[in-house]
Amino acid sequence: MEPRKLLQQMFEAAVLSARPEYCLARHLPAPPKGRLVVVGAGKASAAMAHAFEDAWSGEISAGLVVTRYGYEVPCRYIEVVSAAHPVPDQAGCAAAARMLELVRGLSPEDLVICLISGGGSALLPLPLPGVTLAHKQELCRELLRCGAGISEINCVRRHLSAIKGGRLAAACHPARVLTLAISDVPGDDPADIASGPTVGDPTTCADALAIVDRYRIRLPDSLRACLESGRGESVPPDDPRLGGARFRLVATPQAALEAAAQVAQANGIAAHILSDRIEGESREVGKALGALALQVARRGQPFAAPCVLLSGGETTVTVRGGGRGGPNVEFLLALALALQGEKGIYAVAGDTDGVDGQEETAGGFVSPDLLARAWQLGINPRQSLDDNDGHGFFATLGERLVTGPTLTNVNDFRAILVTG
Template sequence: MTKVIDPDLFLRSLFDRAVDAALPSGKIDLTPVEKPKGKVVVIAAGKAGASMAAEVEKQWPDKVSGIALTRYEHGLPLKKIRVIEAGHPVPDEQGESAAREILALAHSLTENDLLICLISGGGSALLSLPSDGIDFAEKKKINKALLKSGATISEINTVRKKLSAIKGGRLAVAAWPAKVMTYMISDVPQDDPSVIASGPTVPDTTSCAEALRILDGYQISVSQTLRAFLEAEKGAPPEASHPAFDPESLKMIATPQVSLQAAAQAAREHGIEPLILGDSIEGEARDVALVMAGIVRQIVDYDEPVKKPCVILSGGETTVTVSNDIGPLGRGGRNAEFLLAFCQAIGSEHPVYALAADTDGIDGTEDNAGAICRPDTIARAARLGLKTDEYLKQHNAYGFFQSLNDLIFTGPTRTNVNDFRAILILPE
């Protein structure tokens, strides 16, 4: 039986349930890990770095030390593990310095030691130590260009791994012969561990030639020095057969699908039928919005593929391609852009409500997690003189929803299982 619900509160409760399912609390099981003869060192990297490290401090009964590298304002006061904050999504010198220290720490370990690696989304930008021969300034420039290009996270991380001294399995190789245990929170399609934070403890099966094809395909210019570096295969990854890589030592503790399932259960508790479309939906944000709008119309008109009242749930990582010839840029974020394009496509004729937000609490580089739209969004915008076409053209979805007071703010959640979208469709 459907309960009487407030659409805004309902959608926000689903998002909160999804985030809760992704928090590391209670999910890092260290009981099977044998205490080493030597020391135990923790290296954490990502937006969940501090919260994952805090969980290890609670779980490990004996002495532990190490470094938790996370985004600015994502730290926590830990007792044993040092927290370092650095730049994300564009790397900075703080991240480079921390990554250098982390790599040196791994090199210092012996066969008697245990390295516990805690990896989450955002680790690629944070672990920003370039390979020998790669200029850090150029690496930052390439990273920024890739973020604007519309490249997928898998493509971006393929390039990142080839320019890194620590990613693409190199951290595990540096720590060998110490035992390495890796715990991951997935923020990538298909939960591919080699893509999460560019897999610092996982074998890399991509090549330098692939990285060059990606750079050339998105027309990202590189120096002759960097091109020669890649053409000579100097960024080739360690062999997958290296003894540092043990698939049994990797544990996935949170994934987008688990978060979607938690949200679906919350919907059922309210008597609303959930439909999970997928946990790894990619593509241009506004294109994905058009597809979602088409599915919503099918439900509105025909009660297919699910009857009203219902909520459509999906996750993944959309992209926003920013060209250089569109004039002044506004403030964006892929979730807000998705939502603005969805609002424009669906109009205001039907009782449809939607929320799109990033589970890390940060939509792109903004201070909001995402936004919410309602049946009256377009009408309210029109009364304020807001033209959706213009706001989409300038990638200014943040400004659009800010004017309507419809942005969602959570602050850093200290986890990350990527984008979360929920579309509520009520009977007419």
């Protein structure tokens, strides 16, 4: 099979494995004696709500999920609201406030199903009293630009939120809570998926403040006061209000990589999953994996060609140039520079939600002739990387991976094909 087509099929298999209609139904509980309330947030939450309705045998008393603009899926009983991502807006605040009201006043015989997926942090931005949405929006932009990891970003978010960090589950008490989650974070930590609205938070305001100071982010006085005073402390794991809360993963980055590996193996290509939780600066990861691919191609170590090197996780971009960033395209551009047109090595990288950074592009493709074609067009690949302009580079070369809304999100996907 032609290399690009094979890479495309592996990416599509990874995404398909995490689509709610294929992974949600087997995790549903028995109907409760009392009411059933469905809430949720994330880029996949509307698709999850639709799949839940199709599979659920009981009644649904009430429901509300919030998803990213353009990711709406029609539901019969569960209301779907749209809001902004990755920088939050007032629609997300209003939806989060309504969600808290929806789950209050329940009984021990009631059950709340919480459908959570990546993107939920931005889509549930309800700030604590004294914290404004405008301040949270600016902080979000700074956190996205500074190169902080997702666990660091979400730690800060939890301690300035009225709904994250276990607060949604606490509001459901004494009802039981079952969270069905699609993981988009390295390590699948429940506290980091959508900033953990239904799970206890082991971090503190002091931890959040240390992260802000580490990246030299200047906080408005109201936000700093919230953290320094401890007013933003979230719900700890041993809080008795979380005694009836349970958490279940329905799709993960590892499962997506395994689905891609099956496609490669079906085409006679050995597949090696390097890790489902690679983090760090995108350009450094690209350089490192480029060196590994060259070792395979030239020395047959640590794997023999033909083979594909698969990895997931969430890399970051510290934007210093005039480009738009984008971790997958930055990874690919650094990879291409490391490979320097090595024959027989191809790659794809993309965010499984279809959005790389803040662009409506999932990622892109690398082939041996990529750099030569760029130079022919008068584009300096190194300058494009220094300017954080991966999106402009791959758009001009016609090597973008464009999917539109995939209705799921299991983080970044990377495949490097070494044909030998």
